[in-house]
Amino acid sequence: MEVQWPMMRDGRPSYDATAEQTHGLYRAFQAYEPSGTRDQTFYEEAVGRLNDVAAQRRARITMAETSLPVLLQVLVYGGALVILPLTFLFGLRSLKMQLLFVSAVAGLIGFSLLLVMALDRPFAGDLSVSPAPYKEAALSQFWRAG
Numbered sequence: 001m002e003v004q005w006p007m008m009r010d011g012r013p014s015y016d017a018t019a020e021q022t023h024g025l026y027r028a029f030q031a032y033e034p035s036g037t038r039d040q041t042f043y044e045e046a047v048g049r050l051n052d053v054a055a056q057r058r059a060r061i062t063m064a065e066t067s068l069p070v071l072l073q074v075l076v077y078g079g080a081l082v083i084l085p086l087t088f089l090f091g092l093r094s095l096k097m098q099l100l101f102v103s104a105v106a107g108l109i110g111f112s113l114l115l116v117m118a119l120d121r122p123f124a125g126d127l128s129v130s131p132a133p134y135k136e137a138a139l140s141q142f143w144r145a146g
Contacts, residue, residue: 018057025050068120076116080109 029047034040087105092098 022054022057064121068116073116076113080113084109 029043029050032043034043084102084106087102088098090098090101092101
């Protein structure tokens with residue numbers, strides 16, 4: 001039975017999801033002994049790139065774990081709860097114009113709340129980062145199907 005790791009796309013980031021593959025890459029580099037100057041140069045560049053990949057991975061996981069500050073959430077949700085009822089206080093002569101005004105404000109608030117939720121989970125949803133590049137080329141051997 002294969003273990004299903006939590007994914008950033010699901011809003012559950014985990015260092016363990018790719019830890020085995022990352023450690024495997026480091027073990028492969030530690031086992032390799034460059035024999036010449038050209039091999040040494042390639043080895044140093046490859047290790048440097050692997051360190052960059054690991055640092056970027058840590059940064060993505062950290063970004064996925066952090067959420068919007070509570071004060072900002074209170075401001076957005078509280079502002080929506082205060083502003084929407086206030087729009088009914090504007091006395092317009094036409095009921096249609098009143099409803100249009102309230103609907104426009106409600107739509108603007110709804111889109112703002114959607115933006116807050118989308119920013120709170122940057123790796124989830126339709127606009128998230130795709131894992132497709134990791135499944136191709138040289139990295140494909142380290143990708144587990146699942």
